[in-house]
Amino acid sequence: KAGVTQTPRYLIKTRGQQVTLSCSPISGHRSVSWYQQTPGQGLQFLFEYFSETQRNKGNFPGRFSGRQFSNSRSEMNVSTLELGDSALYLCASSLNPTGANVLTFGAGSRLTVL
Amino acid sequence: DQQVKQNSPSLSVQEGRISILNCDYTNSMFDYFLWYKKYPAEGPTFLISISSIKDKNEDGRFTVFLNKSAKHLSLHIVPSQPGDSAVYFCAAVNAGGTSYGKLTFGQGTILTVHP
Numbered sequence: 283k284a285g286v287t288q289t290p291r292y293l294i295k296t297r298g299q300q301v302t303l304s305c306s307p308i309s310g311h312r313s314v315s316w317y318q319q320t321p322g323q324g325l326q327f328l329f330e331y332f333s334e335t336q337r338n339k340g341n342f343p344g345r346f347s348g349r350q351f352s353n354s355r356s357e358m359n360v361s362t363l364e365l366g367d368s369a370l371y372l373c374a375s376s377l378n379p380t381g382a383n384v385l386t387f388g389a390g391s392r393l394t395v396l
Numbered sequence: 397d398q399q400v401k402q403n404s405p406s407l408s409v410q411e412g413r414i415s416i417l418n419c420d421y422t423n424s425m426f427d428y429f430l431w432y433k434k435y436p437a438e439g440p441t442f443l444i445s446i447s448s449i450k451d452k453n454e455d456g457r458f459t460v461f462l463n464k465s466a467k468h469l470s471l472h473i474v475p476s477q478p479g480d481s482a483v484y485f486c487a488a489v490n491a492g493g494t495s496y497g498k499l500t501f502g503q504g505t506i507l508t509v510h511p
Contacts, residue, residue, distance in 0.1 A: 286439070315497035324400075324485060324504055325440070330497030338496035372439055374497070382428045382447065382491040385499060387439030 284309065286388035288373050294394045300361040303391045307354050307375030314356040315385060316348060319370040328371075331356055360393075368395045399423045400488050402502035410510055415473040417505050419486035422467065426488035430499065431460060431471050434483045443484075444471070447491075476509045483507070 287306040295301050307314050316328040327340040331350035348358040354375075360367055370392050374385035401420045409415045419429075427448040432440035446453040446460045446469070453460050459472045473480055483506050487499040 313497050317501075322503060324402075325487075325499075325501040327498045327500070332496065338494070338498050340498070374439075376497065382445070383489060383495065383497060383499065384430065384442050384445065385497065386442070387432075389437065389439045 286373055286375050286386055288371075288388035288391050290391060291389065292392045292394075294396060295363050296396050297363055297365060299363050300359060301363060301393060302357055302359050303371055303373075303393075305356045305358075305373030305375075305388060307356070307373075308377075308386055311375035311377050311386070312354050313376045313383075314350055314354065315374045315376070316356070316358050317372040317374065317387075318342075319372060319390070320368075325372065328358065363395045365395050368393060397422075398503075399426075400486060400500050400502040402484075402486060402505050404505050405503070406506040406508070408508045408510065409476050411478055412475045415471075415476045415480065415507055415509065417471040417473075417484050417486075417507065419469045419471075419502050420467060421469075421488050421500075423488070423490075423500070424467070425490040425493065426500070428489050428491040429460070429462060429469050430487045430489075431458075432485045432487060432501075433480075434485065434504070440485060473507075476507075478509045478511050481507055481509050 315330040317325040330338040370390045374387045430445040431443040434440040
């Protein structure tokens, strides 16, 4: 059974640009969550999608957005990139839409903003 | 506001000894707790979890203890092996609420197990 797949794995952008990251969840998983990991900050929740609907959102500016497609694949977009957006962006999927969620994470997309 | 805290950034132990990783939380609504392990260049992988109705959960070499009154949980690894060297994150969620994919993570503890 394939795991959570994230593309691209690494990318470099410059300030002011925008970026789109992609995530394919485990087959059958309909909930997809996104997290940002920066040194010393642990994992910060960005948003969650289920059945193409954003159900939960973290405390990030509107430059961070996402969407989910009918096949449960998800994308997140960051516009007007800032140096502080350099981070590892992790996608996770889960089978249960609520409750005691065990999230399965992908390997992440490492974004560097110059 | 850091609702989940791992106050030890790093821990070093000898192979075969016990590793104890600690985690504190402040939100009394949290009722389900998880530990994840992360190797470099990989995503976090689920290790073990515990519900607030229990005070202990064991899975092989890994045991998680929960002290609700102290809002404290710990992960014990016995015996520790060099392959356990990784970053360990604790996470918490209000399973009965509308958490919808949101786990609240601690900052992580780097565990190094020396041969």
